Amino acid sequence: MWGRDLPGLMHLTDLLNHVLVYPDLDRVRLSSIEPWDFDPAILPLWNDSRLCRHLHIPLQSGSDEVLKKMGRPLSRDGYLSLIQTIRETIPEAAITTDVITGFPGETEEDFEATLDLIRKIGFAGGHVFTYSPRPGTAAYKMKTTVPKSVAKARNATLRKVFIETGSKYRAQFIGEVCPVLWESSEATGDGLWQLSGLTSNYIRVYAKAERDLWNEITFVRLLKNHPQRQALLGVVETVD
Known part of the structure; x- marks a missing residue:
């Protein structure tokens, strides 16, 4: 300690x-x-x-x-x-x-x-x-x-x-809008970025964005459980 x-x-x-x-x-x-x-x-x-x-x-x-x-x-x-x-x-x-x-x-x-x-x-x-x-x-x-x-x-x-x-x-957090710290990002080839990050309460979130948001914190609407992973899928709220 x-x-x-x-x-x-x-x-x-x-x-x-x-x-x-x-x-x-x-x-x-x-x-x-x-x-x-x-x-x-x-x-x-x-x-x-x-x-x-x-x-x-x-x-x-x-x-x-x-x-x-x-x-x-x-x-x-x-x-x-x-x-x-x-x-x-x-x-x-x-x-x-x-x-x-x-x-x-x-x-x-x-x-x-x-x-x-x-x-x-x-x-x-x-x-x-x-x-x-x-x-x-x-x-x-x-x-x-x-x-x-x-x-x-x-x-x-x-x-x-x-x-x-x-x-x-x-x-219990599906439908909420939470800040997510994006820990990794990868260009998908279609002009988008696949993001993976964590909420403050340690929920893994996956989402796509129009630009690379690595190491940024943005607000995300949590939509549903990820079909293969212990995580949630979300959509990034408007990013300036």
Whole structure:
């Protein structure tokens, strides 16, 4: 966590306040942060529209038993309470996460608890990892292993559920006009540019424009789900 090694009890809030002093910064995104490091006292900073409405907060498991074995200090209910607090201040926030499946001793009930919490929270997306033993870790010595075939199947199920919750999250913004930062562009050969970018709340958007808008932020009307990708299709509002 930033600031722990600095004198004067520096806090992440101090860093963000310092960064937001600079008016030329159009967007600031907070990267992955552990749930116990996220102090709700920081939430008023999101009154500044330049702070992206996206937070990546690792969950790892929705089972208290597995969380305890992992040595993670926050319970399932504690995590859920944090997300609810965040959404009270930033209701449109995209919450993404990390989950591990196949951790030693993970039962079917543990796995179902994780699926239940993912659906309950409605994550905008998530990274799924299958546990692999690492020498020197406490888990390496645990003898109750999950069969590889079971862990693989659980991984596939988790990915499917994240796609479902992500699609549901994105759908609520269809019809809205949002600023999009265009991260890539490609000439299509017909006088147009194919654009790909992100909204402040981390929705991937594809659209076409009459000129190259790479590295610009423009307003886009979000039209519908992309037929092949976890993204939305949009149309660029009039650009001068």
